[in-house]
Amino acid sequence: MSYEQIAKLELLNAVNNINTLADLNEFKDLIARFFAAKAQKEIDELWDNGIINEDTISTWGEEHMRTPYRHA
Numbered sequence: 001m002s003y004e005q006i007a008k009l010e011l012l013n014a015v016n017n018i019n020t021l022a023d024l025n026e027f028k029d030l031i032a033r034f035f036a037a038k039a040q041k042e043i044d045e046l047w048d049n050g051i052i053n054e055d056t057i058s059t060w061g062e063e064h065m066r067t068p069y070r071h072a
Contacts, residue, residue: 018024046052 014027018027043052
């Protein structure tokens with residue numbers, strides 16, 4: 001069994017124990033925090049390795065990445 005399959009089973013088992021809206025919100029918050037921590041770890045690694053810096057972040061803040069609308 002792959003880790004992905006095991007993870008899916010674990011998530012299904014966890015979801016089966018959600019009985020209230022409060023439980024659902026707490027579960028969603030937990031999952032969000034898990035992935036946010038993983039993202040922060042990767043960002044910190046990029047920073048520590050000099051791949052990103054203050055200038056990179058400033059450039060990102062000035063980018064306009066919206067999809068342009070095409071009028072027919």
